[in-house]
Amino acid sequence: MPIGAFPLTVAVVDDDPKIRQLLQEEIEYEGHHVLSFESAEAFLDDFQKQKVDLVLLDLMMPGMDGLQCLQKLHSQPISGSLPRVIVVSALNDSNKQREVFKAGADGYVVKPDIFEKLPSLLSGSNPQ
Numbered sequence: 061m062p063i064g065a066f067p068l069t070v071a072v073v074d075d076d077p078k079i080r081q082l083l084q085e086e087i088e089y090e091g092h093h094v095l096s097f098e099s100a101e102a103f104l105d106d107f108q109k110q111k112v113d114l115v116l117l118d119l120m121m122p123g124m125d126g127l128q129c130l131q132k133l134h135s136q137p138i139s140g141s142l143p144r145v146i147v148v149s150a151l152n153d154s155n156k157q158r159e160v161f162k163a164g165a166d167g168y169v170v171k172p173d174i175f176e177k178l179p180s181l182l183s184g185s186n187p188q
Contacts, residue, residue, distance in 0.1 A: 068092040068182060069111060073103045073129070074118040074148070079171070083116060086175060090182050100129035107133070112143045114181065116174070117165075119149035119156065127156075127163055134164045146181055148174055 070092055072083045077098070084094040095112065097103040101124055103115075115133075119126040126147055133142065146167040147160045157168045169177055 068113040069095060070182070071095045071097060071103060071107075071112045071115045071143070073097045073100060073115060073121075073126070075099060075121040076118070079118070083174070083178075086178055087182065090179065092182060100124040100126065100132075104129060104132060104136075107136075111140070115143050115145045116181075117145055117147050119147050119151065119160070127160060130160060130163045130165055 070087050072080050072087070072094055074080050074083070075098055080096045080098070084096055087094050095106070095110065097106070100117075100121055103117075104124075117126045117129060124132070126149070130145060130147070133145070142164075144166040145164065146169055147165045148169050148171055149156065150171045152170045160168055167181070169181075
């Protein structure tokens with residue numbers, strides 16, 4: 061973490077426990093806090109209870125998917141500002157990318173690239 065930077069609180073929303081664990085370990089190694097959620101529903105239930113700076117949101121999950129979660133997040137009345145939301149997907153699909161950006165995502169990262177891009181995401185950059 062850069063000198064003078066504050067630790068972020070990062071919500072990892074993914075139905076795959078292995079992905080959640082790997083992301084949690086890497087984010088904590090970088091000096092930040094992690095909130096781990098196995099579903100979009102669990103994240104939305106807990107979202108307003110604590111300040112979140114960044115959300116890494118899986119696109120394909122059982123039940124409510126990442127796109128539906130993003131739409132619901134943007135439609136809820138909240139106190140303060142919304143966190144940055146980066147959609148993480150196994151799909152490198154330009155149509156899905158357009159959909160998530162239209163729904164309010166700040167970035168879209170293909171899962172194989174997430175660990176390479178994680179340091180820049182934590183420093184405030186959005187993926188290109």
